[in-house]
Amino acid sequence: IRFLRPRRQKGTKQLPGPKGLPFIGSANELKKGQDGYFWYKFTEWGRKYGPICQYTAYGRVNVVVSTEKIANDLLRERGDIYSSREQMPMGSQLMSDNKRALLLPYGDAWRRVRKLQHHVTQVKAATSYQPLQMKESARLVHDLVLEPKRYKTLFQRYASALILRLTYGTKIETGEEDIVRLVYENQVNFERVATPGRYLVDLLPILMWLPSPLAPFKREALAHRTREVSLFRGLVESVEKDMASGKAGPSFTRMWLENKQKFGLSDLQGIYVLGGLYSAAASTTASLAMSWVLMMVLNPEWLARLQQELDQVVGPDRLPVFDDLPQLPLVRAVVKEVARLRPVTAGGIPHKTTEDDVYNGYFIPKGSLIHPNLWAIHRDPELYPEPESFSPDRWLSPKYPTYREPLTHYPNMNNYSVFGFGRRLCPGAHIAERSLNIIVARVAWACNIRKAVDAATGKEITPPEYDYVRALNTEPHTFPFDLKCRSPERWAILDKEAQESAADLRSQT
Ligand code: HEM
Numbered sequence: 001i002r003f004l005r006p007r008r009q010k011g012t013k014q015l016p017g018p019k020g021l022p023f024i025g026s027a028n029e030l031k032k033g034q035d036g037y038f039w040y041k042f043t044e045w046g047r048k049y050g051p052i053c054q055y056t057a058y059g060r061v062n063v064v065v066s067t068e069k070i071a072n073d074l075l076r077e078r079g080d081i082y083s084s085r086e087q088m089p090m091g092s093q094l095m096s097d098n099k100r101a102l103l104l105p106y107g108d109a110w111r112r113v114r115k116l117q118h119h120v121t122q123v124k125a126a127t128s129y130q131p132l133q134m135k136e137s138a139r140l141v142h143d144l145v146l147e148p149k150r151y152k153t154l155f156q157r158y159a160s161a162l163i164l165r166l167t168y169g170t171k172i173e174t175g176e177e178d179i180v181r182l183v184y185e186n187q188v189n190f191e192r193v194a195t196p197g198r199y200l201v202d203l204l205p206i207l208m209w210l211p212s213p214l215a216p217f218k219r220e221a222l223a224h225r226t227r228e229v230s231l232f233r234g235l236v237e238s239v240e241k242d243m244a245s246g247k248a249g250p251s252f253t254r255m256w257l258e259n260k261q262k263f264g265l266s267d268l269q270g271i272y273v274l275g276g277l278y279s280a281a282a283s284t285t286a287s288l289a290m291s292w293v294l295m296m297v298l299n300p301e302w303l304a305r306l307q308q309e310l311d312q313v314v315g316p317d318r319l320p321v322f323d324d325l326p327q328l329p330l331v332r333a334v335v336k337e338v339a340r341l342r343p344v345t346a347g348g349i350p351h352k353t354t355e356d357d358v359y360n361g362y363f364i365p366k367g368s369l370i371h372p373n374l375w376a377i378h379r380d381p382e383l384y385p386e387p388e389s390f391s392p393d394r395w396l397s398p399k400y401p402t403y404r405e406p407l408t409h410y411p412n413m414n415n416y417s418v419f420g421f422g423r424r425l426c427p428g429a430h431i432a433e434r435s436l437n438i439i440v441a442r443v444a445w446a447c448n449i450r451k452a453v454d455a456a457t458g459k460e461i462t463p464p465e466y467d468y469v470r471a472l473n474t475e476p477h478t479f480p481f482d483l484k485c486r487s488p489e490r491w492a493i494l495d496k497e498a499q500e501s502a503a504d505l506r507s508q509t
Contacts, residue, residue: 009356012363015054015063018045025056027203036470038195039347039375042066046376052362058203061368062350066376068383068417074359074370075351075421083423084352086369089201089208091194094221095228099272102280103194106354106423113273116263117427120166120252120277126430129166130322130438135501136161137438138319141446142498145491148483151293155286155439156184162435163281167274168235169242169251171505179235186228187279191471193224229268232275249508252277281428284344285435287475291342292335292440296449297463297481299390306330306444307486316489319497320441322434326408328441333392335436336411339418340378341390346474348372349420377417445486446494452480 008014020026030041045053046066054063065071075082084106087093092103101117104110119125140158144151157175160183164170172180192198201207201217212218240257242248253274256263265273296303309330314320325332350369357364364370379387383401384394394400395411404410413419413433419426426432443449451460463479485491 008363008365009358011361012358013361015052015362015364016049017053017055017064018049020056024058024203025060027057030055030057037346037375037468039373042347042371042373043376043379046373051376051380052359054368061365063364063368063370065348065370065372067380068377070359071372071377071417071421074357074364075372075424078357079422081355081357082351082353082370084354085424086350086352088194089205090199090217090221091190091202093208094218095190095193095224096272097225097229097268099269100190101273101276102349105352109269112264113269114427116256116265116270116273117277119263120255121427121431123430126434129162129431130434132162132165133435133438134321135505137435137442138494138497138501139505140439141319141442142494144443144483145447145485145494148481151483152286152290152478155289156180156282158289158439159282159285159435160184160278162285162431163278165251167252167277168239169249169254170235170238173506182231183275183278184282186224186231187283188471189224190228190279191283191473193221195470195472228275229271232271236271236274277428280426281431283473283475284428285432287344287473288335288339288342288432288436289439290476292338292436293449293481294463294476294479295334295338295341295390296444297451297479298465300450302334302390302392303444303449306334306440310441310445314441314445316487318493320438320445322438324441325437328437329396329407329411330392331437331441331444332411333395335433335440336395336413336416337390337392339413339416339436340384341388342468342476343374343378343418344473344475345418345420346375346468347472348374348377349424349472351421351424372417372421374417446490447483448486449481449483452482 018026018029020029030038042064043066045055045064051066052063052070054061056062065074085092085103087098087105088103092098092100096103101113104113136158140154143154153175157172157180160175160180161172164172164179170179199217207215236253239248239251239253243254243257248254256270256274260270263270309328310320313327314324320328348371350371353364353366353368353370356366378384381387385400394402396407397403413429415425419429451462453459454461461480463481467477468474469477485494
């Protein structure tokens with residue numbers, strides 16, 4: 001049925017877009033993309049065909065949206081029919097047994113999952129995690145000064161340690177523990193597989209009927225699923241064990257185990273929700289932290305301005321704390337601007353429609369995939385004049401359309417497109433926003449960051465503006481830079497706080 005051209009309602013038009021080839025549509029063109037970044041291809045189509053356009057891939061209508069207004073008109077305002085997900089044979093069915101929260105279709109099962117996610121991530125809960133974020137961020141900045149070359153591992157350690165502690169009560173010391181590596185590998189593998197167009201079976205679901213010996217993708221998916229389930233289950237079982245011996249501290253898992261009735265999830269669904277939180281939290285948060293470093297290396301004047309603000313508000317005698325944030329609009333603006341120019345899900349996470357719809361006279365058939373292309377949305381010149389320039393001022397000066405008062409509250413990341421749209425909006429946004437604000441405030445307070453100098457030539461090394469991983473979630477490939485503590489006095493303060501934090505983290509259950 002999918003291969004039949006969708007029946008258009010009378011009096012409606014088809015969205016403009018590339019014609020594509022017979023049968024396969026534009027699938028190949030997209031796969032090749034431009035430089036392999038499919039969000040570049042989406043952006044090119046948006047420029048050519050308009051802020052809402054469509055392409056087809058093997059008969060499926062895919063709608064590419066390039067402005068925030070249209071994304072909100074559809075995904076938020078018409079959320080009752082724009083909130084489902086594609087059941088990709090590889091990513092959703094074979095690899096995740098239809099249990100992965102991110103990919104669940106809209107409906108009762110998703111609502112039950114959302115209830116558990118919301119319970120542990122809502123603003124009030126997120127605020128209660130701040131003490132942990134302070135301790136982990138002190139450790140992070142301290143170790144960054146000691147070993148700046150390990151910045152990727154250290155950002156990942158921060159993000160993993162936070163979410164593993166919250167979800168399972170697990171303590172992470174070095175960031176190189178097996179559990180961190182395993183969960184990262186698992187996530188990277190999933191993201192690779194879930195990238196649109198990677199597997200033929202996702203484009204031609206009829207291949208699902210192939211018997212396993214003729215379908216290597218089925219064996220690959222099964223191997224992934226077996227590893228994933230045993231990883232997620234093992235983490236839950238260790239909480240059960242600690243609860244039985246009276247050693248378990250507070251954690252999302254413990255809360256769920258003690259209140260299973262209230263959430264009404266099967267055991268397998270429950271362990272997937274918990275494992276899914278870790279997967280969704282860790283690489284995304286670390287990606288934006290790495291992008292921030294890149295932006296500071298490329299735009300040193302903004303690091304200087306950040307330090308000026310921090311020196312005025314916080315002073316030299318203590319590290320910034322969460323209570324300072326209302327007085328630190330530039331910290332919040334810099335974080336928001338990094339997320340604008342370097343969105344983690346650059347091409348957007350697609351939603352699927354569950355009914356036919358008409359928008360401005362254009363027909364959008366049931367079962368269409370809607371791609372909110374963040375790369376273009378964040379470069380819409382109406383909303384973001386001079387979109388390519390890194391300009392935190394656009395959040396702080398009344399001359400920009402994105403300015404809002406009071407600056408003690410704005411800018412913030414509430415309902416920000418970087419976290420998606422409508423009913424599927426990222427449930428972890430409040431936790432992620434807090435993490436990024438405190439990381440940026442503390443690293444900028446403690447450290448100078450600048451271009452690395454090539455030892456042989458004595459010349460500065462300018463990292464590429466955009467050399468990012470080509471996947472559903474993207475992050476900058478590692479690049480050289482120079483990071484040093486701003487003064488021996490600041491180092492002494494940081495060292496003391498980091499030692500105390502590490503001791504606290506070790507001793508608390
Ligand atoms: C900078 C960090 C993060 C970014 C940029 C980010 C971005 C996103 C985006 C774009 C979506 C899809 C929204 C949509 O479909 O419209 C999403 C979904 C999700 N995020 Fe995040 N996220 C981040 C951090 C986190 C954290 C810290 C957690 C958990 C504590 C989390 C948990 C989830 C979950 C469970 C979903 C699936 C929601 C659903 O499909 O119903 N994320 N995130």
